[in-house]
Structures are given as C-alpha cells and as structure tokens.
Amino acid sequence: METDADEVVLDAPEHFRVYKSGRIDRFHGTVLVAPGVDDASGVSSKDVVLDAGTGLSARLFLPNCQQQQQPSSCKKLPILVYFHGGGFILGSAKSATYHSYLNSLVAAAGVIAVSVEYRLAPEHRLPAAYDDCWAALQWAASAQDAWVSEHGDAASVFVAGDSAGGNIVHNVLMRASSSADDGAPRVEGAVLLHPFFGGRTAVVGETQRAVTITGKVWGFACPDAADGADDPRINPSAPGAPGLERLGCERVLVCAAEKDWLAPRARAYYNDVAASAWRGSAAWLETEGEEHVFFLHKPECDRAKALMDRVVAFIAGA
Template sequence: MAAVDPNVDPVGYLGMTRNPDGSITRLPGPPPLATPASSDPSNNPFHFTKDVTINESNGNWARLFVPRETFASSPLKKLPLIIYFHGGGFVVMSVSTPLFDDFYKAIVTELPAVVVSVEHRLAPEHRLPAAYDDCMEALYWIKNSKDEWLTKYADLSNTFLMGTSSGGNIAYNLCLRVSACVDDLMPLQIKGLILNGPFFGGTQRTDSELRLANDKLMPLCATDLMWELCLPVGVDRDHEYCNPTVGIKSHQFDHIKALGWKVLVTGCYGDPLSDRQIELVKILEEHGVLVLGKFEKGGSHAHEFFDPSKAKALCIILKEFTASSSTS
C-alpha cells in the first residue's frame, strides 16, 4: 500500500486515483520482487523457492517454498502442505510483495512445511469471484502437478488451506466449495482451514469497527473502499462474499463436519475486524464445526508481518494446530 494516510486519502492509500467519471486507475508501483528458481543455499539460507505458472492466460501463478534441510534429509520425510492465500483486500498486494518474505520464511522453517503461495487476479479489474476461481484452479493444478518439489517433498494427504486477511476470506469461501467435491481433488486431502485475521464485512457496523474506525492500517474508509472495488457490481456488504453471517443454510457446513475438518481462526482485539472474526467462530461452533478461536489482547491487523515475535508466536499456534489436525 502507498505511504498515504488512509483516513485522509483512502484511494491514494491503495495506490490508485479516482477519475472524474468515478472509475479507478491503478498507479504505477515498484516492480515485483523476482525470485528465481534455485536450490542454491547461497540464495537463501533458510528455504529454497521457485515460481510456477498455473494459468498463463490470466496471470495465475504460485511461489513454492521448501525448507532447505528437507532437500538433504535422509530418509526423506514428506512435510505438511500449506496452500496460502495472501492479503490485500482483494485489491492490492501480491505473492511477491516483499512484506510477506519473512512470514513465508517463518511458516516454512518453524513448522516446518512446504508452502504454495497462490497469486490471483485483483479487483477492481477482476471483481469477485475471480480471486476464488483462480485459487480453486490452483488447487486442481496442485492435485495434477508433476512438479518434483510437490511430489517429492509435500504430503498432499496432509494439506491445509491458509489465508491472511482477504486471503482468509478466500480460504473460507474455498472451503465451502471444496468440501462438496473432495473426491475430485484426490490425492489432495485437506485436513484443516487456517483463517488468520480474515477479512469480512457487513452493512451494520460492529463495536470493534466503530472503536477502531480511524485505525492507521485498516480504517473503515479503507475497508469500505476495498469492498466497493472487489464485490460484484450492484451488491452491498451483506453479500455472501463479504458477510458470512447472512443467509446461512442449515446444511451449509454438513460436508465440513462429515469430513472432520478443523478450523483455526486467529486474530487480536486491536484489529477493527475482530468482532466479525469472533462472530464467525461462534457461528461455526453453533453449527457443529470443529473450530478453535485464538485471539490475543491488543495488537493490530496483520501485525505478524511487521513484528517477528508475533510471526513466531503465530507459528507456534500453527504448528500445534497442524499436528493435532494431521493425527485426527
């Protein structure tokens, strides 16, 4: 995001400008951080990484991460697979955003795990459900992939869908889709869902949104703008893509319960979105889903990207969750 006060200029904060006709133009930003395919430890002492194409026609790709020691381990032990969806309100950010680098490193090395971070199309050029469709396509690509890093080092039968912020929204909505077609994804077997500070909204303001309306990272004016830009034209913030608490059907979670999938929702009370995240945990509990909510005092939205100690603490939670879900 641009170095602009979001409470003063939310459009500029997203690196955009609003045209006289009301449309949005994306301003030129810094070039993405390229990471060449390499298993040379001099490039990164912690993990090896490479980029793979999923769908060239729509720019859908992914970045793979494997812990360095896994390449040399003998006998070889396959690791859990984390399929990760990045944040950015569906509007900004990329797999290659430098801000995410240390967080990838923490997940890959602290758990340890193989990570596939998925790139998807952004709004407003490509409104929802484009991001959901791209990430769903990525699951099928992984399922069919002959890439050696996946076939040799990743345990596809021990897979977790994880997302931060809007990526958590993606993981949640993908979970609803995937739970109804698990046989189609074999040998990819999902064990659990990790929603890290997920991005949800609604037309009725929550207490945490009002209390933190002028938050420096996620003020209401910025989140409102993100939803304006990413939701289908003509719908409001009570659309199912934005507000998971409306229009819930009695059978909506039946497949998830039958599969025994566990759901982890993490967050903090310093996040304007915390009330919505806590409400989702309550709804899942009421419908019999195996859900664990982990919320800490204070903090801020996505603070693990700015504070290494927060990233490490989160990874401890992730390690316990993935271990318990793998054995269930």
C-alpha cells in the same frame, strides 16, 4: 486538467488510491524479490506457472532439510497453500513481505508451501481471485510439480491466508464442500489470519467506520455482488448464506488481533462456526495489544513469534 474520472472514490493512505475511472494507484506491497535460497532459514523457493491462459502462478517454498536428502529417504511433508492479503486489491506472493513470512513459516512448520499469485481487482474483479486460488489448491493436491510430488504429502493438505487471504480460505473451503463429489482435494486444516469479513449491519463490537470501509473495499473488488456487503462471500452469516456446517475441512484455526478493526467480524465468524453443525474442530486465538496483520510487519516481536508457534502447532495437530 482534472476530470470526473480523476475523482478519488476510495483512499487508503500508504496503501492504495482508487479513482472514479477505475484506475488504481498502489503504494504498498509493490517491492518484489526473486526466488532462491534464503540465507537465514535455508528455505529454497521457485516460481511456477500454473495456468498460462490466465497467468496464474505461485511461489513454491521447500525447507532446507529436504534439499539434503534423497527423495526416497525423505519424510513426506504437509502441503500448505497460502493466500496473501491486500483487500483483493494489493499484495503479491513475490513481495518482500510475503516472501519473508513464507520462508519463516516453512522453516518453522516443516511444510512445502504454495503461495498463490492470484489476479487482483480492479483489473480482475472477483470472483477471479477465488477461481485462481481454487485452481491453485487443486494443482497443489495433484502434485504436478516435482517439488510437490517428491516431497509433499497429498493426504495432508492445509490452506492458510491473512486478511483478504483469510476470506479466500473460507470461500475455498465452501467450494471444497460443494465439490466433494467431483474429486475436490481433501483439506485437513485451515488457518484464517485476521480474516477480511464484513456486512451491512455491525456485529457486536464492530464500529460503523469498519462497516463502511469493508463495504467500500468489497464494492470495489466485487461490484457485481447483488447483495453488496451481505453477499455470502464477504458475510458468511448473511441471511440466506450457505450453512457453515458445509466447511470442507477437518480443523479450523481463526486468529485475530485485539486492536484490529476486523477482529469483531473474525470473532463472530468463529462463534458461528463453533455453533454450527459442522463436524470439525474450531480453535480461536486473539493476540492482545496488536493491530491488523502485525506479524507481517513485526515478525521478530514476541507476539508474532507466539502466533507463529500456534500456527506451527496447529499444522502439527496440536
């Protein structure tokens, strides 16, 4: 017999379904793969527990060239800390989608990557994911793992993420700035891929449907937010939000897709960063004719390859 608790309050076909009771059915991103050596790229991966108390873990990726040399003769690699997407509700560093993407990115960019397996809502409402990703960044920069200490360059740390992961990138950067006097890691650059931002009032080019969807997802992931969708963590330009000049990195690349319903928010974010008193450099890339996170679903298409090339060039300093 169906009860009020069985009422569906948020339904994203093919992705997830949320019930009034707080129960969630996840349909997307649940196919997990084991770490190992990728036949196509030669990239090696392994899983590491970062905090046994919270269950925080990460999947580490190491490019093939580093496996064929002695540590003393290896060039130190940039360290990339990656935050997956999924609306704070879905996704896993161990999913087939993200495992494949990180293999490709690590091989192309020549970095050692730490893909964070952060806690998900509703079982762990925000700020759990923010706290996990901040802890993972600190862990990576402190080079506690042998792969990171032998092959990683702690002076060249990058953060990147897609969708909700792009939102996490912003929030980690703001925390890095506010924690600078407490030994926060120095972040050289950040890549926000189709970031998940929202707000109560539509920005230029944003539909009311987009406002409604982001508000619902945010309200489910962070029900304690006093300002709702104008909480500064989801709307960095909300009244009273900390100034974007506080971003704790030197360079930022913001990427969007033309047909993505989140693109207007990403564009507004980039414009606000560029117009702020932040002393870093901001770059913008919009892919024509594509949808949200298309590069994860169509990695072999020309536009996905072009986006990969731009991210690789950004990490290299171009």
